Amino acid sequence: MLALITKIEYVAKGSRARRLSRSGRRAALLLRKLDTDMVLIVQKYGGTSVADLARIKEVARRVKREVDAGNEVAVVVSAMAGATDGLVAWARATCEEDAGSEYDVVVSSGEQVTAGLLALALQDLGVAARSWLGWQVPVRTDGVHGKARIAAIEIGAIARRLKAGEIAVVAGFQGIDGQGRITTLGRGGSDTSAVALAAALGADRCEIFTDVDGVYTSDPRIVAKARKLSRITYEEMLELASLGAKVLQTRSVAMAMNHRVRLLVRSSFNEAAGTLVVDEDEIVEKEVVSGIAYDHEAKITLRKVADRPGVAAAIFGPLAEHAINVDMIVQNISEDGVTADLTFTVAQADLDRAVAVLEECRPLLGFTALTPDSNVVKISVIGVGMRSHPGVAQTMFRTLADKGINIQVISTSEIKVSVLIAAEYTELALRALHTAYGLDRAG
Amino acid sequence: MLALITKIEYVAKGSRARRLSRSGRRAALLLRKLDTDMVLIVQKYGGTSVADLARIKEVARRVKREVDAGNEVAVVVSAMAGATDGLVAWARATCEEDAGSEYDVVVSSGEQVTAGLLALALQDLGVAARSWLGWQVPVRTDGVHGKARIAAIEIGAIARRLKAGEIAVVAGFQGIDGQGRITTLGRGGSDTSAVALAAALGADRCEIFTDVDGVYTSDPRIVAKARKLSRITYEEMLELASLGAKVLQTRSVAMAMNHRVRLLVRSSFNEAAGTLVVDEDEIVEKEVVSGIAYDHEAKITLRKVADRPGVAAAIFGPLAEHAINVDMIVQNISEDGVTADLTFTVAQADLDRAVAVLEECRPLLGFTALTPDSNVVKISVIGVGMRSHPGVAQTMFRTLADKGINIQVISTSEIKVSVLIAAEYTELALRALHTAYGLDRAG
Numbered sequence: 001m002l003a004l005i006t007k008i009e010y011v012a013k014g015s016r017a018r019r020l021s022r023s024g025r026r027a028a029l030l031l032r033k034l035d036t037d038m039v040l041i042v043q044k045y046g047g048t049s050v051a052d053l054a055r056i057k058e059v060a061r062r063v064k065r066e067v068d069a070g071n072e073v074a075v076v077v078s079a080m081a082g083a084t085d086g087l088v089a090w091a092r093a094t095c096e097e098d099a100g101s102e103y104d105v106v107v108s109s110g111e112q113v114t115a116g117l118l119a120l121a122l123q124d125l126g127v128a129a130r131s132w133l134g135w136q137v138p139v140r141t142d143g144v145h146g147k148a149r150i151a152a153i154e155i156g157a158i159a160r161r162l163k164a165g166e167i168a169v170v171a172g173f174q175g176i177d178g179q180g181r182i183t184t185l186g187r188g189g190s191d192t193s194a195v196a197l198a199a200a201l202g203a204d205r206c207e208i209f210t211d212v213d214g215v216y217t218s219d220p221r222i223v224a225k226a227r228k229l230s231r232i233t234y235e236e237m238l239e240l241a242s243l244g245a246k247v248l249q250t251r252s253v254a255m256a257m258n259h260r261v262r263l264l265v266r267s268s269f270n271e272a273a274g275t276l277v278v279d280e281d282e283i284v285e286k287e288v289v290s291g292i293a294y295d296h297e298a299k300i301t302l303r304k305v306a307d308r309p310g311v312a313a314a315i316f317g318p319l320a321e322h323a324i325n326v327d328m329i330v331q332n333i334s335e336d337g338v339t340a341d342l343t344f345t346v347a348q349a350d351l352d353r354a355v356a357v358l359e360e361c362r363p364l365l366g367f368t369a370l371t372p373d374s375n376v377v378k379i380s381v382i383g384v385g386m387r388s389h390p391g392v393a394q395t396m397f398r399t400l401a402d403k404g405i406n407i408q409v410i411s412t413s414e415i416k417v418s419v420l421i422a423a424e425y426t427e428l429a430l431r432a433l434h435t436a437y438g439l440d441r442a443g
Numbered sequence: 444m445l446a447l448i449t450k451i452e453y454v455a456k457g458s459r460a461r462r463l464s465r466s467g468r469r470a471a472l473l474l475r476k477l478d479t480d481m482v483l484i485v486q487k488y489g490g491t492s493v494a495d496l497a498r499i500k501e502v503a504r505r506v507k508r509e510v511d512a513g514n515e516v517a518v519v520v521s522a523m524a525g526a527t528d529g530l531v532a533w534a535r536a537t538c539e540e541d542a543g544s545e546y547d548v549v550v551s552s553g554e555q556v557t558a559g560l561l562a563l564a565l566q567d568l569g570v571a572a573r574s575w576l577g578w579q580v581p582v583r584t585d586g587v588h589g590k591a592r593i594a595a596i597e598i599g600a601i602a603r604r605l606k607a608g609e610i611a612v613v614a615g616f617q618g619i620d621g622q623g624r625i626t627t628l629g630r631g632g633s634d635t636s637a638v639a640l641a642a643a644l645g646a647d648r649c650e651i652f653t654d655v656d657g658v659y660t661s662d663p664r665i666v667a668k669a670r671k672l673s674r675i676t677y678e679e680m681l682e683l684a685s686l687g688a689k690v691l692q693t694r695s696v697a698m699a700m701n702h703r704v705r706l707l708v709r710s711s712f713n714e715a716a717g718t719l720v721v722d723e724d725e726i727v728e729k730e731v732v733s734g735i736a737y738d739h740e741a742k743i744t745l746r747k748v749a750d751r752p753g754v755a756a757a758i759f760g761p762l763a764e765h766a767i768n769v770d771m772i773v774q775n776i777s778e779d780g781v782t783a784d785l786t787f788t789v790a791q792a793d794l795d796r797a798v799a800v801l802e803e804c805r806p807l808l809g810f811t812a813l814t815p816d817s818n819v820v821k822i823s824v825i826g827v828g829m830r831s832h833p834g835v836a837q838t839m840f841r842t843l844a845d846k847g848i849n850i851q852v853i854s855t856s857e858i859k860v861s862v863l864i865a866a867e868y869t870e871l872a873l874r875a876l877h878t879a880y881g882l883d884r885a886g
Contacts, residue, residue, distance in 0.1 A: 053533060053536055053537055056537065057537070087556065090496060090556075090560060091559070091560065091563055093496055094496055094499065094500070094560050094563040094564045094567060095563035095564065095566050095567040096567060097566065097567065101573070102559045102560075102562040102563045102566065102573070102574055103559070103563070104559075105555060105558065105559030105562070105574050105576070106555075106556050106559035106560055106563070108555075109552040109555045109556050109559075112548060112549075112551075112552045112555070113530065113533075113549050113552050115548065116534070116545045116546070116547075116548030116549035116552075117533060117534065117537050117545075117549055119545040119548070120534055120537040120538035120545045120546070120549070121537045121538065123538050123540065123545065124537060124538040124539060124540065130544070130545070131545055131548050133548070133625075135578065136623060136624075180579060181579075182576075
């Protein structure tokens, strides 16, 4: 019993709470449940869920229902839809240089407004609530303004107030660096704020409220027969998020996986059950493929690159220095049998910069031609079942071939297969693959 | 020399800096000047001066001119014009109760945005600058949310950065209370932020930039012949501010007077010289009357109040409990020779609440009639010269009588005479008095 109590104190100490071991957290949870039978939930509401005062009041009613059910609730909020875009535009129009720290001062005000308003809306319903800004919690981050990473969340004060029955309304997306300056976590950072807070508090679950009612087998706007998944594994969700599904920020999923935070993705606009993101062992019947994602990319082909050691580093080094991420890469021997042809993909937004960087290095790299192509799309099928079911890639290749779709680049990992195809085939490929893997909704 | 250095350190220590004695501050200034010959200026820009990005860039250019002239500059900013009104409306629409602390979280975000944007605009001009929010300085206040009072400004960090050549852009209107919650100082609070910062830093002067180019002898929108004053005393400015002139917040003038901060009121829209608010001994030729102010008020008359000890307390006590300020008061014996008639004024916005409070107390107070009147205006003539020139009040009474204007209530202080008249005579009274006191601009 003493050991358990020590671990509870460890949670409350805060700054080291994120380092709490999985077993320690489970022990802490166990004791809390034995003690009070109370559930601690972290809820995160995105921009469309708090788009205006009516929506904020609706969120307050939803939070109150959890309170009335006897649960402790910490709420993480985004800026009201459109607010961040407006603030970013102002900051960019004011200073041409990328002046990160002041950018963060301006942009973080959006979440501050929502946090204050939601606390007011809860008080208006008679619910004890207070707002917590990043520096008040505090959420400690590194000093990389505009895309800071959370180093620690000191939960001591929040945990005491939650325990006393007060709702914590936490401004998402923001923290404070070692110099006491405001930082922001990058686009979608409120998801990460919520998961980090849930991990630090040892919450029973983290509910991500958005404007879609869960994670689908594919984009329902394109694939009419897409089904909502009731459960998905962290690994699959992580691949989906990084392969183009917009429902959760990649970093937040990785953090949830590392800290085993049970994530529930659901809509704030209806009462649908949502999708639970959990450990693989919590899913009894695993599908071979759970989802099919797509992401528009841009492709660059370099012809007749000298085929000698170090040439790949000479090409991708300068791109990395310019913060251009390279995704898929394929290298073939050229028709001359001596040099190599190299094809790789980058984000569409980075294409022009990537071409400029490469042209600058041309004398060094000695390629004979550079062909950019921004009309490509990466289609990915994802599923933990692939580990035990061979033939998933083969099904993909055959399905696309049957539709006359040429595959330009292939890349695979343990639980996904991605192919690059011409963008005009996006809808055709998604629907054909959805059917081929047996994902279509009945009826 | 040692004593002087000790006093510099005292300034730098911050939290006690406001308590610095006048002689200590002068010694500190003296040493700084001997040391560097550098001038330290605090500039404050109000909402219309930072109304949009173009205005903020214009302010940045103005600040840069001072930097180029070799001066140290700390800038205090208000929210962009209209921003605070919008945030207040949101907060009020979200919670019916007056929930001060969250109201302050929402409303203070306006100054945060301006501070970040102005720092960006300065950086864009190549000027080293950073923003300081209330909690970062920190500006310590009491815990009266919505109208907090500044207790101390810890200038240590700001002073070091100023000394290193960096412009400090301070978010006005906001501070932090003992619990680490954001507080706001009430409407016009950025003036107070600026004066308090100037006092704490021992600034050479505090420039208040607004949309008028100084303090006028009367409201130029009504009195066409009103003149801009080049200098005015603290005492006169204090009376003008509290008697209806909107150019400066009353509390900021009182603070400037107490700490002998040289205030310069000027326009950010032109290069006019502005009005300097200074000690009486800095003004060589004092006018008998420097200004004529007006303020719309509401009048309440209670008939046949029992004329016994304690009745005034019984009337004004409940009003004070409801935070209703009473201004002018006059008491006469009623026509019955036994009871008293009581007339007093309150702010127009408080009239309905005042009537309700009094009607509730009617059984106790025993008045026979309550007559509210919201069509009254208080006209005040102000001037330190009154102390040595008798007959100022007499000129006022005769001038108004000549125009057939009835005086309803009179109140006087050492440097002002106020009368209450029917609101319809406002323009007539202001112009006649302006001429009578010889204030009219030539031509």
